[in-house]
Structures are given as structure tokens and as C-alpha cells.
Amino acid sequence: MTTGPHVVVVGAGAFGTALATVIAETGDSRVTLLARRTETVAEITSTRRNEPALPGITLSAGLEATADPHVLKDAPIVLFAMPSQAQGAAARDLAPHLSDEAAVVVCAKGMEKASGRLLTDVLAEELPRQHVAVLSGPGFAADIARGLPTAMVIAAAALETAASLAQALSGPTFRLYPSGDRIGVQLGGALKNVLAIACGIVEGAGLGDSARAALISRGLAEMSRFVADHGGDAATVTGLSGLGDLVLTGTSHQSRNLRFGIELGRHGNADGWSGDLVEGAFAAGVASRVAAERNIDMPITDAVAAIIDGKLDLATAIGRLMTRPITQEF
Structure with a gap:
């Protein structure tokens, strides 16, 4: 009973x-x-x-x-x-x-x-x-x-x-x-899908594990800025709903967001994608648009959104990310 x-x-x-x-x-x-x-x-x-x-x-x-x-x-x-x-x-x-x-x-x-x-x-x-x-x-x-x-x-x-x-x-x-912290938990879950696509792009393009590690670290910085700007606790993204979820979906091939990114990295577009719904593909454009409206610096998210929309090729995206002004990490 x-x-x-x-x-x-x-x-x-x-x-x-x-x-x-x-x-x-x-x-x-x-x-x-x-x-x-x-x-x-x-x-x-x-x-x-x-x-x-x-x-x-x-x-x-x-x-x-x-x-x-x-x-x-x-x-x-x-x-x-x-x-x-x-x-x-x-x-x-x-x-x-x-x-x-x-x-x-x-x-x-x-x-x-x-x-x-x-x-x-x-x-x-x-x-x-x-x-x-x-x-x-x-x-x-x-x-x-x-x-x-x-x-x-x-x-x-x-x-x-x-x-x-x-x-x-x-x-x-x-x-x-x-x-x-409903704000931090939700935004961590939404934005990690975007970063998982970015991890897939890194893997598909053969950019190496060092690039993936750098992307995860700098992606967390983007997530924390976005969460804080929306009134959430930036520390939430270091927990299960941010870092924990990103490590899972950014490294495991069970993740459709990662597999979608691999397709982008290999071919420069997702024309051959025939898999299930990819939540990160929706979230990338939304987050990039909101970040622009609120003046939040989100270079990785912006790059993923532009690649998905066909507005930016992979080589140019990598070049832009690697030649950004050098600033303190925190």
C-alpha cells in the first residue's frame, strides 16, 4: 500500500x-x-x-x-x-x-x-x-x-x-x-545544451581534448554571467544543474546535443542530421538574442547560434574566439 x-x-x-x-x-x-x-x-x-x-x-x-x-x-x-x-x-x-x-x-x-x-x-x-x-x-x-x-x-x-x-x-x-534558485537551475540546464553542441563541434572538427576543456571552462563563465544578470546565483552553475550536466552532455555520445554538434563540426552544417529534437539548437538562438539585448558577453553561445543559422563558418568562428582581447580569467 x-x-x-x-x-x-x-x-x-x-x-x-x-x-x-x-x-x-x-x-x-x-x-x-x-x-x-x-x-x-x-x-x-x-x-x-x-x-x-x-x-x-x-x-x-x-x-x-x-x-x-x-x-x-x-x-x-x-x-x-x-x-x-x-x-x-x-x-x-x-x-x-x-x-x-x-x-x-x-x-x-x-x-x-x-x-x-x-x-x-x-x-x-x-x-x-x-x-x-x-x-x-x-x-x-x-x-x-x-x-x-x-x-x-x-x-x-x-x-x-x-x-x-x-x-x-x-x-x-x-x-x-x-x-x-529556480533561475540558476533553469538557465544552467538550458545553456549547458548550447555548450554541449559546442563540445560536439570541437570533437567533430578534431580540435582536441584541450580545446574541449577550455570550452567547458569558459562556457561556465558565460553561464554564470547570464545567470547573475537574470537575478540568479552565479554559484548555482558550478553544481549539478550547470557543471554536472555540462560534463555529462559535453562528453557522452548518449547526448543528442553533442551528436548534433559533431555533425556541425564535421560538415559545417546540420543538413545531414536526422536525429531527435535538439533542445540546444533552440536555446542557442534565444540565449544569443537575449544576451545581445542585455549586453551580456557570450562569445561561445553567439558562435554556436551563428553556425547553426549558417551565418558563420567554423574556421571564422574559431579565429574570432582565439583572437579575442586577452583579459584576466576572473
Whole structure:
């Protein structure tokens, strides 16, 4: 018998399915995965698999699945695990079904493309009665679903809310650290995708591991400036949602952002890319535009955005970065 809160995970992609199964494995809470397609629900119910999202992985026996949004009405914790650009529309569609007391957790890494707003701000506008939190950090969906040790961050406006959510969602293999810095946690998660693309460009172009290390270090400096300018704590980017996530996605070929960057580095464009959605490709242009508007120095982010848009070739980008005025590191 479960004693914890009812947790609903919205979005039956790889990350949403992984979160749902690892939380269900704790056995403390009733966990429901809310999918769009009835076929997905039928597959999970009958086979304990979601092959299109997580091939070869058996899901928790305690995980329920449904396509009926009415399941949200009695859920005090709801995780939004759809892509970043779909979060606002999902909030509008599901708002009538949500409890006023629900905590809604953003589980996507990005910024709204049109406005440059944080996703928690987008959801707070659509869901003014609910608490809006954010989950971010280094964790590949397949690793989480297989029960491999993973640590991430959950941030809310009130640290007490974050701590309560961390306690409810953590388990033997999935540990959440609470934070009160929603700005820093979100921007770290969004910008590390851009820097992971840059790491891929370095690898694809054969520029060497020394260049990757320099890029990670200077990329963190860009992230800290961006976070501080937006009112977050610059130190947050040295934690799991910044440095931790960047080390993971900037070095592992499980990262689609890294693989996308490798394609750019090898060919100078992504015309041959046929993989899944790349969140960093959205975030690069948004962050570069916002940085220009706010006069934040973001040379690596600017270069990645320009290469993706076809406005800058790789050789010129490298030349510009390496001939910038020499200044103190800090």
C-alpha cells in the first residue's frame, strides 16, 4: 500500500517514462504516466515496455498509464516532461484538470523561443494557482530508467517546497537536491545544451581534448554571467544543474546535443542530421538574442547560434574566439 502522494508524469517520451518508472520503483507513491496516445498506454499496460521511447527497458510493475487527463484532479505533484517549447501549450490545455494545490514541476531544459522567458515564468502565467518548480541536472533517460545512480536538482520559489518535493520523488537510485534558485537551475540546464553542441563541434572538427576543456571552462563563465544578470546565483552553475550536466552532455555520445554538434563540426552544417529534437539548437538562438539585448558577453553561445543559422563558418568562428582581447580569467 502506498503512503506517499499521487504523482502524475505528463509526457510519455523517454525522459517522462524514465522519471515515472524510477519514482514508481520507490513504492511509496502512486505514480501515473499520462500519455497522449492510447497505443502507448496499451503497450505499457500489457508489456511493461515503452519501446519507441526506451527500447529494451522493462518499466516498474507499479507504474500506471493513462491517456485520460482527469487523472490529474487528485494529484498533488505533477511533472511536465514534454519538450520545452510545448510546456506553455500543455499548461493551457491541462489547467482545467489540475488541483489548485498541485505543484507542477518543469522537467525540460530550455527557454521559450519567442520571448526568451524562463519556462517557470511561462507556466506561472498559465497556472497562477499552482506552485511551479523545476527539475534539472545530469541524467540520461535510459540510465534513470535502468536504476543507475543519478543525482539532480529540484528548485522552487520556496526552499521548503523544493525540499518537500525532493523527499517525495527521491529513491534508492534517484536523488534530488533541493534549491531555492529556480533561475540558476533553469538557465544552467538550458545553456549547458548550447555548450554541449559546442563540445560536439570541437570533437567533430578534431580540435582536441584541450580545446574541449577550455570550452567547458569558459562556457561556465558565460553561464554564470547570464545567470547573475537574470537575478540568479552565479554559484548555482558550478553544481549539478550547470557543471554536472555540462560534463555529462559535453562528453557522452548518449547526448543528442553533442551528436548534433559533431555533425556541425564535421560538415559545417546540420543538413545531414536526422536525429531527435535538439533542445540546444533552440536555446542557442534565444540565449544569443537575449544576451545581445542585455549586453551580456557570450562569445561561445553567439558562435554556436551563428553556425547553426549558417551565418558563420567554423574556421571564422574559431579565429574570432582565439583572437579575442586577452583579459584576466576572473
